Amino acid sequence: MFVIHVASLGPDGMALFPFILVRHPNPGPVLLNHERIHLRQQAELGIVLFYLWYTVEYLIRRFQYRKHYNAYRNISFEREAFANEDNLVYLKSRRWWSFRQYLN
Numbered sequence: 570m571f572v573i574h575v576a577s578l579g580p581d582g583m584a585l586f587p588f589i590l591v592r593h594p595n596p597g598p599v600l601l602n603h604e605r606i607h608l609r610q611q612a613e614l615g616i617v618l619f620y621l622w623y624t625v626e627y628l629i630r631r632f633q634y635r636k637h638y639n640a641y642r643n644i645s646f647e648r649e650a651f652a653n654e655d656n657l658v659y660l661k662s663r664r665w666w667s668f669r670q671y672l673n
Contacts, residue, residue: 570608572596586611603654610646610668619646645671 571588578592582600584607591600611619623646630640641647648671653659 570605572601584608584611586616598657599654602657602659603650605660606650606653606663607646609660609663610649613666622646645669 573588573590574592574594575590576592578590581592582596582604583590584604586608589596589601589604589608591604613619614622623644626644626646627640630643631637634640634643642651645668649668652671653663
């Protein structure tokens with residue numbers, strides 16, 4: 570994992586395997602953990618399949634919830650990351666493909 574500061578980045582952080590891009594020069598542990606969860610998801614699925622799935626699920630959620638933010642927060646990958654970002658040891662016990670339990 571490599572953390573790269575990108576001042577012009579829109580969101581606070583973004584995972585793009587094997588990098589974590591951050592808007593602020595000193596990201597906190599919760600943000601880094603959130604993005605590390607995404608790195609694990611990307612490693613499991615492969616980068617292309619992860620982003621394809623992410624995009625398709627976003628479009629489904631956008632149709633379902635109508636608003637960008639609600640659609641984004643309900644993507645299974647994001648639901649897993651937000652639910653566990655405060656648990657800094659989550660990745661040590663996380664099971665393979667755990668994002669599936671957040672698909673509902």
